[in-house]
Amino acid sequence: MLNYLISGISLGSVYAIIALGYTMVYGIAKMLNFAHGDVIMVGGYAAFCAGTYFGWPAPVAVVFSMCICTILGILIEKLAYKPLRNATSLAVLITAIGVSYFLQNMALIIWTSNPKAFPNMANFIPSIIVGDITISSTTIITIIASVIIMIALTLFTSKTKMGKAMRAVSEDKGAAQLMGINVNATISTTFAIGSGLAAIAGVLLCSAYPNLVPTTGSMPGIKAFTAAVLGGIGSIPGAMLGGILLGVLEKFAQAYISTQLSDAIVFAALIIVLIVKPSGLLGKKIQEKV
Amino acid sequence: MAKTLLKVEDLNVYYGSIHAIKGISFEVNEGEIVTLIGANGAGKSTSLNTVAGLLKPKTGSIVFKDKNLVGIPAHKIVKQGMALCPEGRRVFLQLSVKENLEMGAYTRPGREVADSIEMVYDLFPRLKERYKQVAGTLSGGEQQMLAMGRALMSKPELMMLDEPSMGLAPILVDQIFDIIKNLHAHGTTILLVEQNARKALAIADRAYVLETGKIVNSGSGKELLSDDSVKKAYLGG
Ligand SMILES: Nc1ncnc2c1ncn2[C@@H]1O[C@H](COP(=O)(O)OP(=O)(O)O)[C@@H](O)[C@H]1O
Ligand SMILES: [Mg+2]
Numbered sequence: 001m002l003n004y005l006i007s008g009i010s011l012g013s014v015y016a017i018i019a020l021g022y023t024m025v026y027g028i029a030k031m032l033n034f035a036h037g038d039v040i041m042v043g044g045y046a047a048f049c050a051g052t053y054f055g056w057p058a059p060v061a062v063v064f065s066m067c068i069c070t071i072l073g074i075l076i077e078k079l080a081y082k083p084l085r086n087a088t089s090l091a092v093l094i095t096a097i098g099v100s101y102f103l104q105n106m107a108l109i110i111w112t113s114n115p116k117a118f119p120n121m122a123n124f125i126p127s128i129i130v131g132d133i134t135i136s137s138t139t140i141i142t143i144i145a146s147v148i149i150m151i152a153l154t155l156f157t158s159k160t161k162m163g164k165a166m167r168a169v170s171e172d173k174g175a176a177q178l179m180g181i182n183v184n185a186t187i188s189t190t191f192a193i194g195s196g197l198a199a200i201a202g203v204l205l206c207s208a209y210p211n212l213v214p215t216t217g218s219m220p221g222i223k224a225f226t227a228a229v230l231g232g233i234g235s236i237p238g239a240m241l242g243g244i245l246l247g248v249l250e251k252f253a254q255a256y257i258s259t260q261l262s263d264a265i266v267f268a269a270l271i272i273v274l275i276v277k278p279s280g281l282l283g284k285k286i287q288e289k290v
Numbered sequence: 291m292a293k294t295l296l297k298v299e300d301l302n303v304y305y306g307s308i309h310a311i312k313g314i315s316f317e318v319n320e321g322e323i324v325t326l327i328g329a330n331g332a333g334k335s336t337s338l339n340t341v342a343g344l345l346k347p348k349t350g351s352i353v354f355k356d357k358n359l360v361g362i363p364a365h366k367i368v369k370q371g372m373a374l375c376p377e378g379r380r381v382f383l384q385l386s387v388k389e390n391l392e393m394g395a396y397t398r399p400g401r402e403v404a405d406s407i408e409m410v411y412d413l414f415p416r417l418k419e420r421y422k423q424v425a426g427t428l429s430g431g432e433q434q435m436l437a438m439g440r441a442l443m444s445k446p447e448l449m450m451l452d453e454p455s456m457g458l459a460p461i462l463v464d465q466i467f468d469i470i471k472n473l474h475a476h477g478t479t480i481l482l483v484e485q486n487a488r489k490a491l492a493i494a495d496r497a498y499v500l501e502t503g504k505i506v507n508s509g510s511g512k513e514l515l516s517d518d519s520v521k522k523a524y525l526g527g
Contacts, residue, residue: 175376178344
């Protein structure tokens with residue numbers, strides 16, 4: 001019982017980090033970056049290459065992976081989304097799906113579909129054993145990482161000039177420009193942050209589930225998106241809460257109901273929450289502009 | 291003779307195929323209050339938004355302090371010394387009063403911001419009382435004050451105001467006009483768009499009348515206040 005809770009929180013923490021990326025980008029650029037999950041996969045491969053092929057130590061591999069993903073995120077935004085800034089949201093969504101397949105296929109060409117055995121990069125502290133329960137080092141690192149990231153993002157958006165500008169852009173791009181805020185640069189920064197986080201999520205995810213394939217990012221990506229919506233898309237604590245709830249729910253469903261049905265149960269939970277509270281658990285009420 | 295601060299010449303602006311501004315020219319001299327009046331849909335907001343860089347003109351020039359602004363993105367125009375307080379206020383509803391003011395000073399060095407905020411608080415004591423509140427909880431009048439205070443935070447030489455009295459109770463309208471006069475007395479040049487033509491003309495040095503994207507009349511505020519066609523169309527007879 002407690003074991004499932006812990007592994008649920010651990011998985012949920014990874015969802016939370018991915019969901020934070022979704023929520024940041026949605027909150028500021030008002031678009032669903034469906035390729036976000038595949039950036040995670042690229043982050044996984046980047047860290048894998050750095051660790052296994054180049055023989056770099058884990059921290060260096062993680063930083064390398066973050067750099068790759070940050071650049072990738074900025075490029076995706078510049079090349080795929082920026083030209084569509086004034087297009088319909090459907091066009092943007094289709095483009096995002098296109099980017100997602102593009103990344104998966106590029107990974108397939110470069111790394112083939114043979115699974116790569118990912119070296120654990122999140123086990124540099126000892127496990128904790130309490131009675132007959134073992135909390136693995138990876139689990140502890142994952143949970144700590146997600147909490148630190150959430151706190152850092154909250155401080156960033158509430159205290160820094162750039163963070164406040166992001167919130168201003170998220171509300172009214174035109175008014176933000178009138179303040180002298182460079183909206184394109186702000187959106188670019190948001191993608192950079194979200195993608196850098198995706199790299200961390202990729203490393204943590206692959207450390208816990210070491211089979212790395214080109215589709216590694218898709219399912220966690222979709223689940224994290226669900227988590228972001230569940231918690232209230234656009235809300236940082238919402239992404240965190242949604243991610244952890246989803247992870248715990250998934251693990252419990254697997255343990256007590258059915259492994260096959262666990263995904264269906266997770267999505268059913270989302271639907272119920274959205275019926276009761278359409279803006280998600282911690283979502284802001286949609287304010288009418290007067 | 292005062293220096294020309296803003297000179298707009300033969301401006302044409304389109305929304306897709308809609309020709310909203312049809313070759314207008316006007317100018318604002320240093321130290322003046324100039325007003326654009328006109329019916330709903332005449333193109334007043336389109337004119338201001340184009341000057342501020344939010345819209346791109348098809349042809350024409352916008353020269354501010356001897357520099358052509360056409361083609362410069364909106365976020366770089368603020369730095370030239372021009373601020374637009376947009377129609378409908380458009381304060382950031384989820385940011386606090388203080389954060390809204392900070393955004394107004396986005397292009398200025400951090401160390402100057404605190405002083406400017408105090409200056410705005412002196413002008414609008416209500417904002418000081420509510421500095422922590424998110425702007426969405428302010429009343430309409432308070433939001434208008436915040437929008438004006440926010441625009442002032444960039445220390446503009448030219449302040450453009452788009453319908454600052456819209457939707458406000460008469461007593462607040464008077465207050466807003468007092469503040470505009472006050473800003474002007476402190477050396478800010480003002481370009482004012484108003485639906486309240488009588489009040490706007492009363493404080494304006496000069497005025498232009500806009501009708502379906504064209505300037506059809508212009509003169510000093512006094513002249514237009516007693517102009518028959520203006521009286522009929524905008525001052526209720
Ligand atoms: N975003 C827009 N898209 C298309 N047409 C617009 C848009 N905004 C304004 N217009 C049109 O341009 C004309 C001028 O509008 P506007 O500048 O808002 O007038 P005013 O501020 O004088 O009321 C109107 O005919 C209006 O319908
Ligand atoms: Mg208007």
